[in-house]
Amino acid sequence: MGVFISSLRVPKSGSTPRECEDAVAAFPPADPETWLTDPVSVAISDGASESLLAGEWAALLTDSVVDAVRDDQYLLHDDRHVASALVDAAVQWRRWVGEYVARRVGNGRPIAWYERPKLDRGPHATVLAARFDHHPASLSTSWTAAALGDTCLFHTRGARLLHAFPLESAAAFGNSPGLVNGFSHDHALLAHHVQTASGTADQGDQFFLCTDALAAWFLAETERGGHPGETLCNFTRSGDLAGFETWLGDLRSAGAMGNDDVTVVHVDLG
Amino acid sequence: MTYAAEISRSNPTCFLFLVDQSASMGDPIGGEVPQRKADVVADAINRLLTELSVKCAKEEGVRDYFHVAVIGYGHAVGSAFTGTLAGRDLVPLSEVAENPARVEERRKKVPDGAGGLVETASSFPVWLDPVANGGTPMCRALSYAESLVSRWLAEHPGCFPPIVLNLTDGESTDGDPTAAASTIPLQVSTDGSVLLFNLHVSGAGASPTTFPDSDASLPDAYSRTLFGMSSPLPPHMRSYAAQQGFGTSDATRGFVYNADIASVVQFLDIGTRATDLR
Numbered sequence: 132m133g134v135f136i137s138s139l140r141v142p143k144s145g146s147t148p149r150e151c152e153d154a155v156a157a158f159p160p161a162d163p164e165t166w167l168t169d170p171v172s173v174a175i176s177d178g179a180s181e182s183l184l185a186g187e188w189a190a191l192l193t194d195s196v197v198d199a200v201r202d203d204q205y206l207l208h209d210d211r212h213v214a215s216a217l218v219d220a221a222v223q224w225r226r227w228v229g230e231y232v233a234r235r236v237g238n239g240r241p242i243a244w245y246e247r248p249k250l251d252r253g254p255h256a257t258v259l260a261a262r263f264d265h266h267p268a269s270l271s272t273s274w275t276a277a278a279l280g281d282t283c284l285f286h287t288r289g290a291r292l293l294h295a296f297p298l299e300s301a302a303a304f305g306n307s308p309g310l311v312n313g314f315s316h317d318h319a320l321l322a323h324h325v326q327t328a329s330g331t332a333d334q335g336d337q338f339f340l341c342t343d344a345l346a347a348w349f350l351a352e353t354e355r356g357g358h359p360g361e362t363l364c365n366f367t368r369s370g371d372l373a374g375f376e377t378w379l380g381d382l383r384s385a386g387a388m389g390n391d392d393v394t395v396v397h398v399d400l401g
Numbered sequence: 402m403t404y405a406a407e408i409s410r411s412n413p414t415c416f417l418f419l420v421d422q423s424a425s426m427g428d429p430i431g432g433e434v435p436q437r438k439a440d441v442v443a444d445a446i447n448r449l450l451t452e453l454s455v456k457c458a459k460e461e462g463v464r465d466y467f468h469v470a471v472i473g474y475g476h477a478v479g480s481a482f483t484g485t486l487a488g489r490d491l492v493p494l495s496e497v498a499e500n501p502a503r504v505e506e507r508r509k510k511v512p513d514g515a516g517g518l519v520e521t522a523s524s525f526p527v528w529l530d531p532v533a534n535g536g537t538p539m540c541r542a543l544s545y546a547e548s549l550v551s552r553w554l555a556e557h558p559g560c561f562p563p564i565v566l567n568l569t570d571g572e573s574t575d576g577d578p579t580a581a582a583s584t585i586p587l588q589v590s591t592d593g594s595v596l597l598f599n600l601h602v603s604g605a606g607a608s609p610t611t612f613p614d615s616d617a618s619l620p621d622a623y624s625r626t627l628f629g630m631s632s633p634l635p636p637h638m639r640s641y642a643a644q645q646g647f648g649t650s651d652a653t654r655g656f657v658y659n660a661d662i663a664s665v666v667q668f669l670d671i672g673t674r675a676t677d678l679r
Contacts, residue, residue: 243462244504245463249458310678
Protein backbone atom coordinates (compact mmCIF):
# COMPACT_ATOMS: atom_id res chain seq x y z
CA MET A 132 0.00 0.00 0.00
CA GLY A 133 1.22 3.48 -0.82
CA VAL A 134 0.81 6.59 -2.93
CA PHE A 135 2.52 8.88 -5.36
CA ILE A 136 2.01 12.59 -4.70
CA SER A 137 2.41 15.22 -7.37
CA SER A 138 1.39 18.85 -7.60
CA LEU A 139 1.14 21.53 -10.26
CA ARG A 140 0.74 25.24 -9.62
CA VAL A 141 0.05 27.88 -12.27
CA PRO A 142 -0.53 31.62 -11.73
CA LYS A 143 -3.44 33.45 -13.29
CA SER A 144 -2.83 34.71 -16.80
CA GLY A 145 -0.96 38.01 -16.65
CA SER A 146 0.76 37.18 -13.33
CA THR A 147 4.24 35.85 -12.73
CA PRO A 148 4.87 32.54 -10.88
CA ARG A 149 6.08 34.65 -7.91
CA GLU A 150 2.69 36.38 -7.82
CA CYS A 151 0.78 33.08 -7.53
CA GLU A 152 -1.05 33.17 -4.20
CA ASP A 153 -1.84 29.45 -3.98
CA ALA A 154 0.35 27.30 -1.76
CA VAL A 155 0.92 23.58 -1.18
CA ALA A 156 2.75 21.70 1.53
CA ALA A 157 3.11 17.93 1.77
CA PHE A 158 4.87 15.52 4.05
CA PRO A 159 6.69 13.61 2.69
CA PRO A 160 7.35 16.20 -0.06
CA ALA A 161 5.41 15.78 -3.33
CA ASP A 162 7.30 13.75 -5.93
CA PRO A 163 5.50 11.90 -8.73
CA GLU A 164 8.40 9.38 -8.97
CA THR A 165 8.47 8.25 -5.34
CA TRP A 166 6.16 5.57 -3.95
CA LEU A 167 5.32 6.56 -0.39
CA THR A 168 4.27 3.89 2.09
CA ASP A 169 4.28 6.05 5.22
CA PRO A 170 1.31 8.24 6.20
CA VAL A 171 0.96 11.25 3.92
CA SER A 172 -0.15 14.74 5.00
CA VAL A 173 -1.10 17.43 2.48
CA ALA A 174 -2.38 21.00 2.78
CA ILE A 175 -3.40 23.39 0.03
CA SER A 176 -4.42 27.01 0.35
CA ASP A 177 -5.66 29.83 -1.87
CA GLY A 178 -4.79 33.37 -0.77
CA ALA A 179 -7.49 35.98 -1.42
CA SER A 180 -6.53 38.39 -4.22
CA GLU A 181 -7.77 41.41 -2.28
CA SER A 182 -5.44 40.69 0.66
CA LEU A 183 -1.93 41.94 1.17
CA LEU A 184 0.68 39.15 1.58
CA ALA A 185 -1.94 36.54 0.71
CA GLY A 186 0.61 34.21 -0.90
CA GLU A 187 2.93 34.42 2.09
CA TRP A 188 0.07 33.66 4.46
CA ALA A 189 -1.09 30.73 2.32
CA ALA A 190 2.46 29.31 2.40
CA LEU A 191 2.82 29.71 6.16
CA LEU A 192 -0.66 28.28 6.72
CA THR A 193 -0.02 25.13 4.66
CA ASP A 194 3.41 24.53 6.22
CA SER A 195 2.04 24.96 9.72
CA VAL A 196 -1.06 22.83 9.17
CA VAL A 197 0.87 20.00 7.49
CA ASP A 198 3.24 19.85 10.46
CA ALA A 199 0.25 19.61 12.81
CA VAL A 200 -1.48 16.93 10.71
CA ARG A 201 1.74 14.92 10.43
CA ASP A 202 2.20 14.98 14.22
CA ASP A 203 -1.40 14.12 15.15
CA GLN A 204 -3.09 11.29 13.30
CA TYR A 205 -6.51 12.30 14.62
CA LEU A 206 -6.33 16.08 14.23
CA LEU A 207 -8.54 16.20 11.12
CA HIS A 208 -11.32 14.21 12.80
CA ASP A 209 -12.26 17.12 15.06
CA ASP A 210 -13.10 20.67 13.94
CA ARG A 211 -11.91 22.03 17.31
CA HIS A 212 -8.47 20.49 16.85
CA VAL A 213 -8.33 21.89 13.33
CA ALA A 214 -9.26 25.33 14.68
CA SER A 215 -6.38 25.04 17.17
CA ALA A 216 -3.99 24.34 14.31
CA LEU A 217 -5.29 27.43 12.48
CA VAL A 218 -4.86 29.60 15.57
CA ASP A 219 -1.28 28.25 15.95
CA ALA A 220 -0.61 29.35 12.36
CA ALA A 221 -2.01 32.81 13.17
CA VAL A 222 0.39 33.09 16.12
CA GLN A 223 3.26 32.36 13.73
CA TRP A 224 1.85 34.92 11.27
CA ARG A 225 1.94 37.72 13.83
CA ARG A 226 5.64 37.01 14.39
CA TRP A 227 6.29 36.75 10.64
CA VAL A 228 4.60 40.02 9.81
CA GLY A 229 6.50 41.85 12.56
CA GLU A 230 9.76 40.66 10.98
CA TYR A 231 8.45 41.61 7.52
CA VAL A 232 7.67 45.17 8.59
CA ALA A 233 11.15 45.47 10.16
CA ARG A 234 12.73 44.14 6.94
CA ARG A 235 10.83 46.70 4.87
CA VAL A 236 12.09 49.49 7.12
CA GLY A 237 15.62 48.07 6.90
CA ASN A 238 15.39 48.00 3.10
CA GLY A 239 14.40 51.66 3.00
CA ARG A 240 10.89 50.84 1.85
CA PRO A 241 8.64 51.18 4.89
CA ILE A 242 4.98 50.19 4.69
CA ALA A 243 3.14 52.71 2.49
CA TRP A 244 -0.10 54.42 3.55
CA TYR A 245 -2.08 52.32 1.04
CA GLU A 246 -0.71 49.05 2.45
CA ARG A 247 -1.36 49.85 6.10
CA PRO A 248 -5.14 49.15 6.28
CA LYS A 249 -4.77 45.71 4.69
CA LEU A 250 -1.65 44.89 6.69
CA ASP A 251 -3.51 45.72 9.91
CA ARG A 252 -6.52 43.69 8.84
CA GLY A 253 -4.42 40.62 8.08
CA PRO A 254 -4.35 38.34 5.04
CA HIS A 255 -7.08 35.87 4.13
CA ALA A 256 -6.83 32.39 2.60
CA THR A 257 -8.77 29.17 2.23
CA VAL A 258 -7.32 25.95 3.56
CA LEU A 259 -7.83 22.24 2.89
CA ALA A 260 -5.80 19.58 4.68
CA ALA A 261 -5.88 15.82 4.22
CA ARG A 262 -4.11 12.82 5.67
CA PHE A 263 -3.78 9.34 4.16
CA ASP A 264 -2.93 6.31 6.32
CA HIS A 265 -2.25 2.95 4.70
CA HIS A 266 -3.48 -0.36 6.12
CA PRO A 267 -1.60 -3.23 4.44
CA ALA A 268 -3.65 -5.90 6.22
CA SER A 269 -6.89 -4.72 4.63
CA LEU A 270 -5.27 -3.38 1.43
CA SER A 271 -6.97 -0.06 2.04
CA THR A 272 -6.11 3.55 2.83
CA SER A 273 -8.11 5.62 5.28
CA TRP A 274 -8.35 9.34 4.62
CA THR A 275 -9.45 12.32 6.62
CA ALA A 276 -9.82 15.90 5.48
CA ALA A 277 -10.78 19.29 6.85
CA ALA A 278 -11.57 22.43 4.93
CA LEU A 279 -12.43 26.06 5.43
CA GLY A 280 -13.41 27.73 2.16
CA ASP A 281 -13.81 26.53 -1.40
CA THR A 282 -10.59 24.58 -1.97
CA CYS A 283 -11.82 21.05 -2.69
CA LEU A 284 -10.94 17.38 -2.46
CA PHE A 285 -12.25 14.88 -5.02
CA HIS A 286 -12.04 11.09 -4.52
CA THR A 287 -12.42 9.11 -7.74
CA ARG A 288 -12.50 5.42 -8.58
CA GLY A 289 -12.12 4.74 -12.28
CA ALA A 290 -14.37 7.26 -14.01
CA ARG A 291 -16.63 7.69 -10.96
CA LEU A 292 -16.53 10.62 -8.56
CA LEU A 293 -17.08 9.05 -5.14
CA HIS A 294 -16.70 12.09 -2.94
CA ALA A 295 -16.54 15.86 -3.44
CA PHE A 296 -15.63 17.89 -0.36
CA PRO A 297 -16.54 20.48 0.90
CA LEU A 298 -18.42 21.78 -2.19
CA GLU A 299 -20.44 19.34 -4.27
CA SER A 300 -21.65 21.35 -7.26
CA ALA A 301 -20.17 23.86 -9.69
CA ALA A 302 -22.97 26.29 -8.81
CA ALA A 303 -21.81 26.43 -5.19
CA PHE A 304 -18.73 28.55 -5.97
CA GLY A 305 -18.90 32.31 -5.43
CA ASN A 306 -16.65 35.30 -4.92
CA SER A 307 -16.70 35.34 -1.12
CA PRO A 308 -15.65 31.91 0.18
CA GLY A 309 -14.90 31.21 3.83
CA LEU A 310 -11.38 32.40 4.61
CA VAL A 311 -8.90 32.05 7.46
CA ASN A 312 -7.57 35.42 8.57
CA GLY A 313 -3.90 35.67 9.57
CA PHE A 314 -4.80 37.39 12.84
CA SER A 315 -7.76 35.19 13.74
CA HIS A 316 -7.65 33.86 17.27
CA ASP A 317 -11.36 33.14 17.56
CA HIS A 318 -11.18 29.42 18.15
CA ALA A 319 -14.95 28.88 18.33
CA LEU A 320 -15.63 30.87 15.14
CA LEU A 321 -13.00 28.94 13.20
CA ALA A 322 -14.31 25.61 14.51
CA HIS A 323 -17.82 26.62 13.48
CA HIS A 324 -16.70 27.11 9.87
CA VAL A 325 -14.35 24.12 9.56
CA GLN A 326 -15.84 21.11 7.83
CA THR A 327 -14.43 17.61 8.13
CA ALA A 328 -14.80 14.43 6.10
CA SER A 329 -13.32 10.95 6.08
CA GLY A 330 -13.49 7.68 4.22
CA THR A 331 -11.68 4.64 2.96
CA ALA A 332 -9.95 4.23 -0.38
CA ASP A 333 -8.88 1.20 -2.37
CA GLN A 334 -5.61 0.75 -4.16
CA GLY A 335 -6.03 2.41 -7.56
CA ASP A 336 -8.27 5.21 -6.28
CA GLN A 337 -7.30 8.80 -6.99
CA PHE A 338 -7.56 12.01 -4.97
CA PHE A 339 -7.36 15.49 -6.46
CA LEU A 340 -7.05 18.53 -4.20
CA CYS A 341 -7.84 21.66 -6.20
CA THR A 342 -8.10 25.40 -5.66
CA ASP A 343 -11.41 26.94 -6.64
CA ALA A 344 -11.20 27.64 -10.38
CA LEU A 345 -10.03 24.11 -11.13
CA ALA A 346 -12.41 22.63 -8.56
CA ALA A 347 -15.38 24.42 -10.17
CA TRP A 348 -14.29 23.11 -13.58
CA PHE A 349 -13.86 19.60 -12.14
CA LEU A 350 -17.43 19.58 -10.85
CA ALA A 351 -18.88 21.20 -13.98
CA GLU A 352 -17.11 18.63 -16.12
CA THR A 353 -18.46 15.81 -13.93
CA GLU A 354 -21.97 17.30 -14.19
CA ARG A 355 -21.59 17.25 -17.99
CA GLY A 356 -20.74 13.55 -17.85
CA GLY A 357 -17.00 14.04 -18.34
CA HIS A 358 -14.08 12.44 -16.53
CA PRO A 359 -11.99 15.35 -15.25
CA GLY A 360 -9.74 13.16 -13.12
CA GLU A 361 -8.49 11.32 -16.19
CA THR A 362 -7.74 14.65 -17.86
CA LEU A 363 -5.73 15.87 -14.87
CA CYS A 364 -3.79 12.59 -14.64
CA ASN A 365 -2.32 13.33 -18.07
CA PHE A 366 -0.44 16.25 -16.54
CA THR A 367 0.09 15.32 -12.89
CA ARG A 368 1.58 11.84 -13.38
CA SER A 369 4.27 13.15 -15.70
CA GLY A 370 4.69 16.49 -13.93
CA ASP A 371 3.90 18.17 -17.25
CA LEU A 372 3.68 21.80 -16.10
CA ALA A 373 4.04 23.26 -19.59
CA GLY A 374 1.24 21.06 -20.94
CA PHE A 375 -0.93 21.94 -17.95
CA GLU A 376 -0.35 25.67 -18.54
CA THR A 377 -1.30 25.34 -22.21
CA TRP A 378 -4.41 23.36 -21.36
CA LEU A 379 -5.46 25.94 -18.73
CA GLY A 380 -4.81 28.76 -21.20
CA ASP A 381 -7.16 27.13 -23.70
CA LEU A 382 -9.89 26.68 -21.07
CA ARG A 383 -9.54 30.30 -19.92
CA SER A 384 -9.64 31.62 -23.49
CA ALA A 385 -12.77 29.60 -24.17
CA GLY A 386 -14.41 30.99 -21.02
CA ALA A 387 -14.64 27.50 -19.52
CA MET A 388 -12.56 28.51 -16.50
CA GLY A 389 -12.10 31.80 -14.69
CA ASN A 390 -8.70 33.47 -14.80
CA ASP A 391 -7.39 32.52 -11.38
CA ASP A 392 -4.35 30.93 -9.79
CA VAL A 393 -4.67 27.16 -10.17
CA THR A 394 -3.18 24.43 -8.02
CA VAL A 395 -3.79 20.70 -8.03
CA VAL A 396 -2.34 18.05 -5.76
CA HIS A 397 -2.78 14.49 -7.04
CA VAL A 398 -2.65 11.73 -4.44
CA ASP A 399 -2.32 8.66 -6.63
CA LEU A 400 -3.01 5.28 -5.06
CA GLY A 401 -1.50 3.52 -8.06
CA MET B 402 -23.42 38.32 -20.12
CA THR B 403 -22.55 41.94 -19.41
CA TYR B 404 -20.58 43.56 -16.59
CA ALA B 405 -18.64 40.31 -16.15
CA ALA B 406 -15.26 41.25 -17.67
CA GLU B 407 -12.24 40.67 -15.50
CA ILE B 408 -10.63 43.83 -14.11
CA SER B 409 -6.89 43.14 -14.16
CA ARG B 410 -3.57 44.67 -15.07
CA SER B 411 -3.85 43.15 -18.54
CA ASN B 412 -7.48 44.28 -18.87
CA PRO B 413 -7.83 47.47 -16.82
CA THR B 414 -10.80 49.81 -16.80
CA CYS B 415 -11.12 53.50 -16.03
CA PHE B 416 -12.88 55.57 -13.41
CA LEU B 417 -13.72 59.20 -14.18
CA PHE B 418 -14.72 61.62 -11.47
CA LEU B 419 -16.46 64.83 -12.52
CA VAL B 420 -16.35 67.45 -9.78
CA ASP B 421 -18.55 70.53 -9.72
CA GLN B 422 -16.27 73.44 -8.70
CA SER B 423 -18.73 76.26 -9.38
CA ALA B 424 -19.41 79.20 -7.05
CA SER B 425 -22.62 77.62 -5.72
CA MET B 426 -20.47 74.83 -4.24
CA GLY B 427 -19.43 77.35 -1.60
CA ASP B 428 -22.93 77.07 -0.08
CA PRO B 429 -23.62 74.68 2.79
CA ILE B 430 -25.41 71.34 2.48
CA GLY B 431 -28.24 70.57 4.84
CA GLY B 432 -27.79 68.37 7.88
CA GLU B 433 -26.77 68.63 11.52
CA VAL B 434 -23.16 69.58 10.76
CA PRO B 435 -23.08 72.40 8.17
CA GLN B 436 -20.37 71.78 5.60
CA ARG B 437 -19.62 73.53 2.34
CA LYS B 438 -20.60 71.46 -0.67
CA ALA B 439 -17.10 71.98 -2.11
CA ASP B 440 -15.57 70.46 1.05
CA VAL B 441 -17.97 67.52 0.91
CA VAL B 442 -17.17 66.60 -2.70
CA ALA B 443 -13.41 67.11 -2.25
CA ASP B 444 -13.47 64.80 0.78
CA ALA B 445 -15.59 62.30 -1.17
CA ILE B 446 -13.11 62.20 -4.08
CA ASN B 447 -10.10 61.93 -1.78
CA ARG B 448 -11.78 59.09 0.12
CA LEU B 449 -12.73 57.30 -3.10
CA LEU B 450 -9.17 57.52 -4.42
CA THR B 451 -7.92 56.25 -1.07
CA GLU B 452 -10.36 53.31 -1.08
CA LEU B 453 -9.49 52.45 -4.67
CA SER B 454 -5.74 52.56 -3.95
CA VAL B 455 -6.07 50.39 -0.85
CA LYS B 456 -8.30 47.92 -2.71
CA CYS B 457 -5.64 47.47 -5.41
CA ALA B 458 -2.63 47.53 -3.06
CA LYS B 459 -0.28 44.57 -3.04
CA GLU B 460 3.07 44.23 -1.35
CA GLU B 461 4.98 45.46 -4.41
CA GLY B 462 2.76 48.56 -4.80
CA VAL B 463 -0.66 49.46 -6.14
CA ARG B 464 -1.68 47.47 -9.21
CA ASP B 465 -3.03 49.27 -12.25
CA TYR B 466 -6.45 47.65 -12.38
CA PHE B 467 -7.84 51.17 -12.93
CA HIS B 468 -6.82 54.39 -14.61
CA VAL B 469 -8.36 57.43 -12.98
CA ALA B 470 -9.25 60.97 -14.03
CA VAL B 471 -10.56 63.76 -11.83
CA ILE B 472 -12.15 66.44 -14.00
CA GLY B 473 -13.25 69.69 -12.41
CA TYR B 474 -15.86 72.01 -13.89
CA GLY B 475 -16.36 75.60 -12.79
CA HIS B 476 -14.51 78.53 -14.25
CA ALA B 477 -12.93 75.93 -16.59
CA VAL B 478 -13.27 72.23 -17.48
CA GLY B 479 -10.17 70.08 -17.03
CA SER B 480 -7.99 68.06 -14.70
CA ALA B 481 -8.62 68.91 -11.05
CA PHE B 482 -5.63 67.04 -9.63
CA THR B 483 -3.33 69.18 -7.50
CA GLY B 484 0.34 68.49 -6.82
CA THR B 485 2.52 66.57 -9.26
CA LEU B 486 -0.49 65.13 -11.15
CA ALA B 487 -1.87 68.61 -11.96
CA GLY B 488 -3.03 68.95 -15.55
CA ARG B 489 -3.24 65.20 -16.24
CA ASP B 490 -6.38 63.37 -17.33
CA LEU B 491 -6.32 59.55 -17.07
CA VAL B 492 -3.57 58.44 -14.70
CA PRO B 493 -2.69 54.81 -13.82
CA LEU B 494 -3.82 54.12 -10.25
CA SER B 495 -0.28 53.26 -9.09
CA GLU B 496 0.82 56.80 -10.00
CA VAL B 497 -2.20 58.26 -8.26
CA ALA B 498 -1.37 56.33 -5.08
CA GLU B 499 2.29 57.37 -5.14
CA ASN B 500 1.52 61.04 -5.80
CA PRO B 501 -1.02 62.61 -3.48
CA ALA B 502 -0.43 66.36 -3.19
CA ARG B 503 0.00 65.78 0.53
CA VAL B 504 -0.97 63.32 3.27
CA GLU B 505 -2.85 64.96 6.14
CA GLU B 506 -3.39 63.47 9.55
CA ARG B 507 -7.05 63.55 10.47
CA ARG B 508 -8.56 62.69 13.81
CA LYS B 509 -11.79 60.78 14.10
CA LYS B 510 -13.79 59.18 16.85
CA VAL B 511 -14.21 55.41 16.71
CA PRO B 512 -15.97 52.96 19.06
CA ASP B 513 -13.70 51.93 21.94
CA GLY B 514 -15.35 48.51 22.30
CA ALA B 515 -16.87 49.43 25.67
CA GLY B 516 -19.75 51.56 24.48
CA GLY B 517 -17.79 54.80 24.24
CA LEU B 518 -15.74 56.61 21.64
CA VAL B 519 -12.03 57.13 21.39
CA GLU B 520 -10.22 59.60 19.15
CA THR B 521 -7.69 58.16 16.72
CA ALA B 522 -5.51 59.65 13.99
CA SER B 523 -5.45 58.34 10.45
CA SER B 524 -3.67 59.23 7.23
CA PHE B 525 -5.78 61.19 4.76
CA PRO B 526 -4.14 61.58 1.34
CA VAL B 527 -5.28 64.62 -0.63
CA TRP B 528 -5.30 64.87 -4.40
CA LEU B 529 -8.06 67.45 -4.74
CA ASP B 530 -8.64 70.70 -2.85
CA PRO B 531 -12.08 72.29 -2.50
CA VAL B 532 -12.78 74.92 -5.15
CA ALA B 533 -15.92 77.09 -5.58
CA ASN B 534 -15.53 79.50 -8.46
CA GLY B 535 -17.43 80.36 -11.66
CA GLY B 536 -20.44 78.81 -13.42
CA THR B 537 -21.50 75.15 -13.67
CA PRO B 538 -20.70 73.93 -17.19
CA MET B 539 -22.01 70.40 -16.51
CA CYS B 540 -22.90 69.76 -20.17
CA ARG B 541 -19.32 70.55 -21.21
CA ALA B 542 -17.97 68.37 -18.42
CA LEU B 543 -20.14 65.43 -19.52
CA SER B 544 -18.98 65.91 -23.12
CA TYR B 545 -15.36 66.00 -21.90
CA ALA B 546 -15.96 62.73 -20.01
CA GLU B 547 -17.52 61.19 -23.09
CA SER B 548 -14.46 62.02 -25.18
CA LEU B 549 -12.08 60.58 -22.55
CA VAL B 550 -14.14 57.40 -22.28
CA SER B 551 -14.39 57.10 -26.05
CA ARG B 552 -10.60 57.26 -26.38
CA TRP B 553 -10.19 54.72 -23.58
CA LEU B 554 -12.63 52.28 -25.18
CA ALA B 555 -10.86 52.52 -28.53
CA GLU B 556 -7.74 51.20 -26.79
CA HIS B 557 -9.50 48.82 -24.36
CA PRO B 558 -12.53 47.46 -26.21
CA GLY B 559 -12.93 44.42 -23.93
CA CYS B 560 -12.68 46.19 -20.59
CA PHE B 561 -15.18 46.21 -17.76
CA PRO B 562 -17.29 49.27 -18.70
CA PRO B 563 -15.78 52.53 -17.42
CA ILE B 564 -17.58 54.34 -14.61
CA VAL B 565 -18.22 58.09 -14.67
CA LEU B 566 -19.10 59.52 -11.26
CA ASN B 567 -20.44 63.07 -11.25
CA LEU B 568 -20.39 64.99 -7.94
CA THR B 569 -22.48 68.17 -8.08
CA ASP B 570 -25.20 70.36 -6.61
CA GLY B 571 -26.98 69.92 -9.92
CA GLU B 572 -27.32 73.58 -10.85
CA SER B 573 -26.02 73.36 -14.43
CA THR B 574 -25.51 76.77 -16.08
CA ASP B 575 -24.85 75.62 -19.64
CA GLY B 576 -28.17 73.93 -20.27
CA ASP B 577 -30.12 70.83 -19.31
CA PRO B 578 -27.46 68.14 -18.74
CA THR B 579 -29.87 65.31 -19.63
CA ALA B 580 -28.96 65.25 -23.32
CA ALA B 581 -25.18 65.29 -22.68
CA ALA B 582 -25.60 62.59 -20.02
CA SER B 583 -27.61 60.38 -22.35
CA THR B 584 -24.65 60.02 -24.73
CA ILE B 585 -22.38 58.49 -22.07
CA PRO B 586 -24.13 55.09 -21.80
CA LEU B 587 -24.06 54.94 -25.61
CA GLN B 588 -20.32 54.34 -25.25
CA VAL B 589 -19.87 50.58 -24.91
CA SER B 590 -17.20 47.96 -24.45
CA THR B 591 -17.84 44.35 -25.41
CA ASP B 592 -18.88 43.93 -21.75
CA GLY B 593 -21.58 46.60 -21.59
CA SER B 594 -22.44 50.29 -21.53
CA VAL B 595 -20.45 52.91 -19.68
CA LEU B 596 -22.00 53.60 -16.27
CA LEU B 597 -22.88 57.13 -15.16
CA PHE B 598 -23.45 57.60 -11.43
CA ASN B 599 -24.27 60.85 -9.62
CA LEU B 600 -23.68 62.18 -6.12
CA HIS B 601 -25.97 65.14 -5.45
CA VAL B 602 -24.89 67.51 -2.66
CA SER B 603 -27.68 69.85 -1.77
CA GLY B 604 -28.90 72.35 0.78
CA ALA B 605 -32.52 71.42 0.10
CA GLY B 606 -32.64 69.46 3.32
CA ALA B 607 -34.34 66.20 2.41
CA SER B 608 -33.19 62.93 4.00
CA PRO B 609 -29.94 61.46 2.72
CA THR B 610 -30.70 58.76 0.14
CA THR B 611 -28.45 56.04 -1.24
CA PHE B 612 -29.15 54.05 -4.42
CA PRO B 613 -32.91 54.76 -4.66
CA ASP B 614 -35.14 53.06 -7.22
CA SER B 615 -37.45 56.03 -7.77
CA ASP B 616 -37.28 59.81 -7.56
CA ALA B 617 -40.43 60.05 -5.44
CA SER B 618 -38.67 61.09 -2.22
CA LEU B 619 -36.19 63.45 -3.86
CA PRO B 620 -36.66 67.12 -2.93
CA ASP B 621 -36.30 69.14 -6.12
CA ALA B 622 -35.95 69.22 -9.90
CA TYR B 623 -32.13 69.09 -9.65
CA SER B 624 -32.11 65.82 -7.76
CA ARG B 625 -34.78 64.32 -10.01
CA THR B 626 -32.78 65.30 -13.10
CA LEU B 627 -29.61 63.73 -11.69
CA PHE B 628 -31.52 60.59 -10.70
CA GLY B 629 -32.89 60.35 -14.25
CA MET B 630 -29.37 60.70 -15.69
CA SER B 631 -27.97 57.89 -13.50
CA SER B 632 -27.45 54.37 -14.83
CA PRO B 633 -29.33 51.46 -13.28
CA LEU B 634 -26.99 49.41 -11.11
CA PRO B 635 -25.96 46.19 -12.89
CA PRO B 636 -27.23 43.06 -11.08
CA HIS B 637 -23.97 42.17 -9.32
CA MET B 638 -23.67 45.74 -8.00
CA ARG B 639 -27.27 45.60 -6.75
CA SER B 640 -26.32 42.42 -4.96
CA TYR B 641 -23.32 44.08 -3.26
CA ALA B 642 -25.51 47.10 -2.37
CA ALA B 643 -28.03 44.73 -0.78
CA GLN B 644 -25.21 43.04 1.20
CA GLN B 645 -24.32 46.49 2.55
CA GLY B 646 -27.88 46.89 3.79
CA PHE B 647 -29.35 49.08 1.05
CA GLY B 648 -32.80 48.20 -0.25
CA THR B 649 -32.59 47.43 -3.96
CA SER B 650 -34.80 46.52 -6.90
CA ASP B 651 -34.36 46.16 -10.66
CA ALA B 652 -34.90 49.93 -10.90
CA THR B 653 -32.14 50.88 -8.42
CA ARG B 654 -29.88 53.56 -9.84
CA GLY B 655 -26.34 54.71 -9.18
CA PHE B 656 -27.49 57.87 -7.45
CA VAL B 657 -26.77 59.17 -3.96
CA TYR B 658 -28.27 62.27 -2.31
CA ASN B 659 -26.25 63.96 0.48
CA ALA B 660 -24.76 60.64 1.59
CA ASP B 661 -21.52 58.70 1.41
CA ILE B 662 -20.75 57.16 -1.97
CA ALA B 663 -17.41 55.52 -1.05
CA SER B 664 -19.23 52.15 -0.92
CA VAL B 665 -19.26 52.15 -4.73
CA VAL B 666 -15.63 50.96 -4.63
CA GLN B 667 -16.84 47.77 -2.96
CA PHE B 668 -18.99 47.07 -6.03
CA LEU B 669 -15.87 46.40 -8.08
CA ASP B 670 -14.46 42.88 -8.34
CA ILE B 671 -10.72 42.43 -8.69
CA GLY B 672 -10.61 38.83 -7.43
CA THR B 673 -11.52 36.86 -4.33
CA ARG B 674 -12.90 39.21 -1.69
CA ALA B 675 -11.13 39.34 1.65
CA THR B 676 -14.14 38.78 3.88
CA ASP B 677 -14.03 37.87 7.54
CA LEU B 678 -15.86 34.89 8.99
CA ARG B 679 -19.06 35.69 10.84
